Amino acid sequence: xxxxxxxxxxxxxxxxxxxxxxxxxxxxxxxxxxxxxxxxxxxxxxxxxxxxxxxxxxxxxxxxxxxxxxxxxxxxxxxxxxxxxxxxxxxxxxxxxxxxxxxxxxxxxxxxxxxxxxxxxxxxxxxxxxxxxxxxxxxxxxxxxxxxxxxxxxxxxxxxxxxxxxxxxxxxxxxxxxxxxxxxxxxxxxxxxxxxxxxxxxxxxxxxxxxxxxxxxxxxxxxxxxxxxxxxxxxxxxxxxxxxxxxxxxxxxxxxxxxxxxxxxxxxxxxxxxxxxxx
Numbered sequence: 677x678x679x680x681x682x683x684x685x686x687x688x689x690x691x692x693x694x695x696x697x698x699x700x701x702x703x704x705x706x707x708x709x710x711x712x713x714x715x716x717x718x719x720x721x722x723x724x725x726x727x728x729x730x731x732x733x734x735x736x737x738x739x740x741x742x743x744x745x746x747x748x749x750x751x752x753x754x755x756x757x758x759x760x761x762x763x764x765x766x767x768x769x770x771x772x773x774x775x776x777x778x779x780x781x782x783x784x785x786x787x788x789x790x791x792x793x794x795x796x797x798x799x800x801x802x803x804x805x806x807x808x809x810x811x812x813x814x815x816x817x818x819x820x821x822x823x824x825x826x827x828x829x830x831x832x833x834x835x836x837x838x839x840x841x842x843x844x845x846x847x848x849x850x851x852x853x854x855x856x857x858x859x860x861x862x863x864x865x866x867x868x869x870x871x872x873x874x875x876x877x878x879x880x881x882x883x884x885x886x887x888x889x890x891x892x893x894x895x896x897x898x899x900x901x902x903x904x905x906x907x908x909x910x911x912x913x914x915x916x917x918x919x920x921x922x923x924x925x926x927x928x929x930x931x932x933x934x935x936x937x938x939x940x941x942x943x944x945x946x947x948x949x950x951x952x953x954x955x
Contacts (some may be wrong), residue, residue: 677810677931679787681835684708684716686817686890687920688738693837693890694720695806695813700728700785703746704804704815704837706754707738710745716923724750729784731776731791732756733818734798735764747772755782755789759800778802792829795820797864805829810931814838817891820864822875830879835886835929837918838876840905841866842896850896860896869897869905877909886927890918 680701684692690707694717701722706713717724730752733739744766747754755774756764774782781788787808794803796818803826806813814829814836830836847857847868859865867875876887889902899917906915918924 678928679806679809679811679813679835680926680928681813681837681886681888682720682722682926683837683888683890683916683918683924684713685920685923686837686888686918687892687894689894689920690741691739691817691891692742693815694722694727695787695815696722696726697786697809698726700787701726702784702787702789702806703727703730704806705733705739706730706743706746707741709742710749713742713746720923720926722926727752729774729782729789730754731782731789731804732760732764733794733803733815734796734801735760736798736818739818740764740766744768757800757802760798763799792825794818794826795823795864797859803829805832811835811929813929819867820862822867822871827875827879830875831881833881834883834931835888835927836884837888837890838872839867839891840869840872840889840897840902841891842868842893843898843901844868844870846901847893847896852895866891866893869902873905873909876906880913884913886914886916886929888916888918888924888927892917892920894920 679697682694685708691705692708693704695702714724753772753774755776758775778791778793781790787806790805791802794801804815811834812832814833817839819839902917916924
């Protein structure tokens with residue numbers, strides 16, 4: 677029993693995360709163009725025809741840039757809150773818009789997607805868990821503070837996309853204006869490397885096998901810093917650093933923990949194509 681996951685892109689230039697199985701898949705956010713989404717999925721052996729729904733976390737452009745193009749071209753429904761839809765300013769055919777509410781399970785094929793409110797400076801921001809085949813995947817980015825709901829859902833996950841946005845020293849000493857620094861670290865912005873590590877160390881469940889560190893800042897973080905922060909604590913965990921330039925590999929996540937050597941994977945170049953699959 678398993679689900680397959682990948683980051684198609686992660687960062688302020690666009691966010692898009694894949695979770696699925698042979699019966700169907702979902703995209704969490706659609707922040708890169710339809711063309712890039714198709715290309716990156718194809719390189720992973722994935723078909724966009726297997727995507728049955730797009731879930732939008734909030735209205736910031738790096739999470740919705742490709743939403744309209746992907747949904748319209750491939751007739752994929754978009755699950756979004758009323759507040760996020762209104763603030764986004766995007767107009768789409770009503771047949772493609774599905775309004776969701778926090779705490780309600782949305783059945784997509786054999787998977788269930790559940791949303792919960794998060795702390796971020798947007799109209800109605802949500803995080804998600806995707807569950808199916810005895811596996812739970814979390815998508816936890818754009819988080820100002822690790823709230824109780826985040827902690828509770830993190831503990832359920834066999835794998836998670838977890839924000840590790842900025843290094844505190846780099847942000848303090850960097851060139852951003854003070855208002856922007858305060859927005860990033862002010863409780864409704866982003867998680868620092870330290871905050872992400874504390875969440876991971878304190879609350880990671882024994883059955884978690886994959887952690888994909890996501891939404892790294894281009895100016896206030898580096899993959900090398902994230903690697904140095906997390907690798908001493910990996911133990912049997914597969915820790916992957918999601919790139920802002922290309923897709924990660926496709927990972928199979930099992931419901932029962934498989935013991936594998938600990939590793940930290942930094943993807944900064946074009947990944948190799950994998951053999952085509954049925955999904």
